[in-house]
Amino acid sequence: MRRILLGALVALAPLSAATIVIQNGTIMTVSKGTVKGSVVVKDGKIAEVGEKVMMPQGATVIDAAGQYVIPGIIDCHSHIAADGGINEGSVSVSSMVDIRDVLNPEDIAIYRALAGGVTTANILHGSANAIGGCTLPIKMRWGKDAQGLIFEGATPGIKFALGENPKRAGNPQGRGINGQVQVARYPATRMGIDDTIREAFNEAKAYKAEWDEYQAKTARGEHPIPPRKDLKLEALKEVLEGKRYVHAHCYRADEILMLLRVADDYGFKIRTFQHVLEGYKVAKEIAAHGAGGSTFSDWWSYKVEAFDAIPYNAAIMQKYGVVVSLNSDDAELMRHLNSEAGKVMKYGGLSETEALAMVTLNPAKQLGIDNRVGSIEPGKDADLVIYDKFPLSDYAKVQKVLIDGTVYFDRDKEVSGRAAKQAEKQKLIDKEKQNQQRQQPTRRPGQ
């Protein structure tokens, strides 16, 4: 019995080998062109890429003949893997909350995203308020605990939101973001959103000054009582100090410019504009600020502020120097970001590499993690996806996914393991049914 149990454990644990060689594949490195050859993985990192590589002793070989290898897909806008609601929508500034506190490593969406080639995702707070909660990128390390998901060392973020979502929660007759009646909440207009953000940063600046003064006094050897720590302002103080990235949900050109002005006035940076469907109208300004744009490929008109979108948005923004990524904002879309990327080849005439970069290297840059992930280069994390066909095609299927050199998804194993799982499930269903029948009070005849 013990041996059987042990065997089961081994089968469940992701295959982790110190050294792996993926050979005979078409390797789309994204940063250094496409080569037919091998990738050598050592201790979770990419050691070598090329047509001919040194075959290390004792390496596990994965034959990728006729297959494609790409860097793990990165989704810059996702809401999976969080427990107990993605919006703290009761207030217009909810920067005291943090997705980090509610990560759910057992959300099946993680595994499904993995099966779609996603290895990293930026888990964002929702868009119910002008300043939302704190956010962070995670890796899809299915099977690890909450801490094990966190992309170690990555700069955390915060969600901002402009336009209809944050203002509609303020309509006294309206319905909140979850379809629930909300008590009127300021703001109810776009100018109110501008004001809300400015007020919050006025507070944050005063708060920062208070702490700076305290630290100066302490440095002088005085013993003042420290100021009260305010979680809401603490996060905004980090934004002012450049320690926390702002990811701003937006649609219209005017509100994008508005937020750029606010950021300039208060001396902080917008790291990415999310959705940014009218980004093509103000691409020059976005690029000048140094912000990225994370958009949809061809999804629009689901609300008034999304009417003026064009499928060329991503390509145009990129042409003006904006770092552009394509995101999912959705657990289903997340599973085929590869074909989303393919669409910018049709709309905008981007190259294969440019298209692929929009779901790999570009989002890595936007999240400040491109030193670790986003392309297949020696020294980077061995986050790799093997597709059976050209990966930008709708017909391409993910075969294997590696994160940090560990195989977290294996299509063959998944498919072959289904029958056993189904049988296990059926056994439990049958057992429960039997128990229920036994528990039912006996009926007397004639009753």
Add this chain to the structure above:
Amino acid sequence: MKKLAAALLLFCAYAVAEAPQAVAIRNARIVTVSGPAIAKGTVVVRNGLIEAVGDNVPVPADAWVVDGEGLTVYPGLIDALSTVGIPGAAPAAAAGGRGAGRGAAPATPTVTAPAPAAQTEPRAWGPEDRPATTSWLLAADEIQATDHRIETVRSAGVTTAATFPTRGIFAGQGSLVDLISGEKAGEMVLVPSVGQYISLSRGGFGGGGGGGGGGFPSSLMGTIAYIRQIYLDAAHYQLVKDAYAHDPRGMRRPEYDRALEGVLESKRILLPANRLVEIDRMLRFAAELKQPAILYGAREAYRPEAAELLKKGGASVLVSLKWPEPPARTADSEDTDTLRTLETRDKAPAAPAALQKAGVKFALYSDGIDQPRDFQRAVKKALDNGLSREDAVRALTLSPAEIYGVADRLGSIEKGKIANLVVTRGEIFDDRTKVEMIFVDGRKYTPAADTTAPGGRGQTTDNPGGNR
């Protein structure tokens, strides 16, 4: 036998008015819990305390004698998390999650008391408004000795309960009470404050659930952020208060904050955690807050990773006896549960055995199961899933006493401890076992007639009498 019955009858009549000076139960099997069981021995109870216990203890001349032939004496059971006696309280809710038990009788408060203050609170706009917080509330001050649930749960052998206000995020401080009925509430109280009950759902509050219109917080992360802010505020509050007490001259006086006072008064916190993910989350949270914590719920504690985490985290655990049940579905429903959900329903009753094996300090709690028959069945289910009877008794006596720091007066049959005893015919928690008598603070009670409707085995209390 006839003589015993007569003696008992006489004794009962007397007990209603006043407990006798001393009672001696002789020739009974005594499960002391703290030491080995005594096959045939005597327990002497005087002035509400255990005067003597052993296999060779003389029966005092002035004692009423109970012939314990064929009876077993256990320490009185302790319900480690209850709402008994709290007016208008819902049964202590588990840590959210699906599949609430079927066996739960709805809470039926005896008295319509004023609702807890927080129920009518205005919309909160942030942590400063102290939403869903009544941390200063003390169960001991709220207890109503007339609550008929006191008699109901006592009939299962529960002599003591850690009873808590359960409405709100910081619901208030629980008290350890002895279940004597009809007396002044103050007489019941063993320890006025044993810990702060924290819940992470806003159930029972305006708007409830997702928080539409209910104000801050409306999400789990909002609730966690709020709790974190409260502890930051409490630490700062203490700092400023101390400085002011040291030298008030030239210093603005700190503003009195009852929410923080209540938090600072609390010796420990009770945090909800059912799933493995929640157990991990709450262990980390308690460590971050630097608060001694008790986790309650523990539905997925059967998972080896969970027991391991709990062992490592050193937290005490209260396991809900309300085992998860399948949701009510129509016969042709095509909804299915995930493998994990099915597994949890199958294995949850194995959690106590798993915790025992891992060496985690745990106790069992009724989680709103009031009816003695349901309570007994729920414990039996843990026995059927690997928990030894000995360990089950401990998890309902000495372990909760240790968790709440009262093992010096409660939880086992030892000289000098409070005379809380259950006397059964047959082994406790068995199907056919009858609770013969219960001693609380040395006062003897006989169990109330089972209020469960007749309907044969398997009848649950939520549908008494069946569909006629």
